[in-house]
Amino acid sequence: MFLALFMTTIGVYAMPVIYNLFSPYYWFALLAVVIFMFMSEWPKEADLGRTPREKLWLAWRQILGGLLVFFASGILGFVATYSGLIKLESAFARLTPLFIGFFGVPWVLRNILSKKEIPRQDTRDVVETAPSAIIVGSASGIIGGGIAAFFPIITGGMGALIGGHMASSRGDDTFIISQGAARLVYYTGALYFLFHPTMRVTRGSVAWLVGGLYTPKTWTEFYAGAAVIVFAAGLSFLVTLYLSKAVSKLLSIISYEYISIAVLVFLVGLVLYLTGLPGLLLMIAATTVGFTAMVFNTRLSYCLGSLILPVLANTMGFSGFFFWLLGIGW
Amino acid sequence: MRGWTHYFSGLAMATFFPPLLSDLARGVMWPVLAGVAGYLPDFLDFKFKKFLWKIDYEVDPAPRDPLKKISPRRVKINELPVAGRWRFYYLEGFIERVIEESEDYFKLREMFGASIREVASSGKRVRIPGYLDQDEQGNIYWNVADAPHPQLIASVIAEAIDRAYETGRMVTVKLHNIRMPGDFYRRYMIYYKPSTREIMVFMGPLVSTGGLPLEGTMTPEYRRVGIAKTKHPFTKVYPRPTIIDAFSGPEIGFERVGDTVEEVFIPWHRGFSHSITGAIVIGGLIGLISLLAGYANWMYLAIASILGFLMHVIEDQLGLMGSVLLPPLTKRRIRGLMLGANKPGLMNFATNWLMIALMTWNLNRYMPLIDPTLPKIIKLSTLVPGITPDMEDALLLLLLALPTIIVYIWGIFDRKKYLERIKEVEFLKKEEYKEALEEAREEVGGF
Structure with missing residues (x-):
């Protein structure tokens, strides 16, 4: 509702102005966000050190681990994009092995290895949060999702980090609310940009897919899009209420370990089908990077280095160095 | 202000x-x-100085399990030092023999969900959390509990204050937080009462990372409050009450100033790194590095970095703590302006908005300079009648910054309200603490 209201009122005038002002500085914004992520890494275990040196090491181990993950995933991004390892006919899915390796496989493997049993879930209609947390969480999510929808490559998670700092959010309930709001604004907002007749911005994979088949041109389509957003939001609210209850019940009935094994088999099969053996090798390499982030207790979002590093290196004129380092094109 | 706000200002x-x-x-x-320079003051303090600071007393009321990294930790009875009194651990083992089972052991029965004899005969492994304590006769016993006793913390702080007075040097106490299973934290609060020379520590409920209390987890009255008296006078400088729950516990310094000991909240923070002197040094260094690297606009970058760093220093003056402004000429932190102290989140957002306003304003007015083929995107003189091109930039800035100006003005009024509120810490008025406080006062210093 907020998104539809904003986009059909203030957004009609503000968004094209914001786009024209800030679009020359997209890559500056991207680099700034990445540097901030490293600088703002909160050392979680440093207090447990016994000596100052040990404390310093525990703090910096996490930060350095983040840098390692970022650059390792960046290198894999270069390999997947420029090395020709993935065949031309599979090039449309060249990043699939990486993303499944970074985010999917470590997660299911951890589920399997940790042998956690999910306790019975409480599905009563009780909200365990405060109104202030809902307001702050929504605000930080809307800001974060807006940033992610507007700036290329910046994801919902990265946007929500900034949104959280801007709106001063704190706590797990606020965090969950903000992440939900950020995703909504990011995914829906990015697609909705496509409908703006005077802006002509394509953000997000859905917008790219839709844009290939159909390009909205008129204000009528723009307002019809807003109506559809409101309708879909209402519908999804109702569906989510029942769906989340059903999933919560199923989680304590069906073994989480078995679900994880099934998901793992599916992911490996998907990568093999789409990209063949080279893709599978890339996925294994990416899985080790994803696990490294877990071992160092650092942000998993540093794995987005696979996208960010090649883009920044191209913009700043460093890609030749990485090609030389990896022996690509030499 | 949050980290991003400083970075964004840079x-x-x-x-x-x-x-x-x-x-x-x-x-x-x-x-x-320039953004890096804006965030650098906190980066230097929180990533280096915090860990290198000399700690004199380390108070860990509930040591964590080394593997799970949550409290409590298992302890063997023969490894329990008497000095570990009031510290929260758990014992684990089998009940071999029940010597007696009286009404006094109701907590154990509640925890087991059965009588002690039943648990003993079942041969089940049991886990009993609590802390070591002494009764009036000096006999040691295990107090079954779900939290440490706050007396431990109160006693150490009182000792640190006296030591700071007697030695004349800064004494730092590191307070660890209490992280419990399920991402909950046991909250505790420290209240200084200079008029009676009392340090009061209140053991509160379990709270989420967002600070929401978990219903039914408040500690019972008899172990809710710890009070310790100091021999020497002290003053609390940092106006906010010291509350320890999620993330990490603070370091608190105590320093003798004249005939009293002053509390210095996180003493490693906001020194040289948050000063005008620091801004000049760091900005100069950035300029030098970029010059050596062959960057043509190094001078502009140096000035922008100094300004970015200074913005951090200025923004921090709006809050409570302030900073040391001109070291080595000045050595002590000045107090912050405390604007909007009841809603620091709103002040933070308003500052972010101001930075968005400044960026938009600059990008718009410099657009023709950066690309001569492009006109200004926002031209108020063509939109609003009566506005001349000379006035339009100033008016645009005013319009963009207006929300921040309104919030800052509100912040001035809110300051007064805040100062009135903190005169009496709210939680002391609550019934749940009142009685426990009276009870603890009767036993000042413990048995």
Whole structure:
């Protein structure tokens, strides 16, 4: 509702102005966000050190681990994009092995290895949060999702980090609310940009897919899009209420370990089908990077280095160095 | 202010210089260092100085399990030092023999869900959390509990204050937080009462990382409050009450000033790194590095970095703590302005908005300078009748910054309200603490 209201009122005038002002500085914004992520890494275990040196090491181990993950995933991004390892006919899915390796496989493997049993879930209609947390969480999510929808490559998670700092959010309930709001604004907002007749911005994979088949041109389509957003939001609210209850019940009935094994088999099969053996090798390499982030207790979002590093290196004129380092094109 | 606000302020300062903007539009990213300079004061303090600071007393009321990293930790009875009194651990083992089972052991029965004899005969492994304590006769016993006793913390703080007075040097106490299973934290609060020379520590409920209390987890009255008296006078300088729950516990310094001991909250923070002197040094260094690296606009970058760093220093003055402004000429932190102290989140957002306003303003007015083929995007003189082109930039800035100006003005009024509120810490008025406080006062110093 907020998104539809904003986009059909203030957004009609503000968004094209914001786009024209800030679009020359997209890559500056991207680099700034990445540097901030490293600088703002909160050392979680440093207090447990016994000596100052040990404390310093525990703090910096996490930060350095983040840098390692970022650059390792960046290198894999270069390999997947420029090395020709993935065949031309599979090039449309060249990043699939990486993303499944970074985010999917470590997660299911951890589920399997940790042998956690999910306790019975409480599905009563009780909200365990405060109104202030809902307001702050929504605000930080809307800001974060807006940033992610507007700036290329910046994801919902990265946007929500900034949104959280801007709106001063704190706590797990606020965090969950903000992440939900950020995703909504990011995914829906990015697609909705496509409908703006005077802006002509394509953000997000859905917008790219839709844009290939159909390009909205008129204000009528723009307002019809807003109506559809409101309708879909209402519908999804109702569906989510029942769906989340059903999933919560199923989680304590069906073994989480078995679900994880099934998901793992599916992911490996998907990568093999789409990209063949080279893709599978890339996925294994990416899985080790994803696990490294877990071992160092650092942000998993540093794995987005696979996208960010090649883009920044191209913009700043460093890609030749990485090609030389990896022996690509030499 | 949050980290991003400072960083963003640094980035905003870079937009005041058209040569830097022009570089950014062409993919030359040196100006991002102005943002780095904006965040650097906190980075230096929280990533280096915090860990290198000398700690005199380390108070860990509930040591964590080394593997799970949550409290409590298992302890063997023969390894329990008497000095570990009031510290929260758990014992684990089998009940071999029940010597007696009286009404006094109701907590154990509640925990087991059965009588002690039943548990003993079942042969089940049992886990009993609690802390070591002494009764009036000096006999040691295990107090079954779900939290440490706050007396431990109160006693150490009182001892640190006296030591700071007697030695004349700063004494730092590191307080660890209490992380419990399920991402909950046991909250505790420290209240200084200089008029009676009392340190009161209140053991509160379990709270989420967002600070929401978990119903039914308040500690019972008899172990809710710990009070310790100091021999020497002290003053609390930092106006906010000291509450320890999620993330990490603070370091608190105590320093003798004249005939009293002053509390210095997180003493490693906001020294040289948060000063005007620091801004000049860091800005100069950034300029020098970029000059040596061959960056043509190094001078603009140096100035933008100094401004970015200074923005951090200024923004921190709006809050409670303030900072040391001109070391080595000044050595002590000045107090912050305490604007909008009841709603620091709103002040933080207003500052972010101001930076967005400054960036938008700069990008708009410098647009023709950066790309001569492009006009200004926002031209108020063509939109609003009576506005001349000379006035339009100033008016645009005013319009963009208006929300921040309103919030800052509100912050001035809110300051007064805040100062009135903290005169009496709210939780002391609550019934749940009142009685426990009276009870603890009767036993000042423990048995």
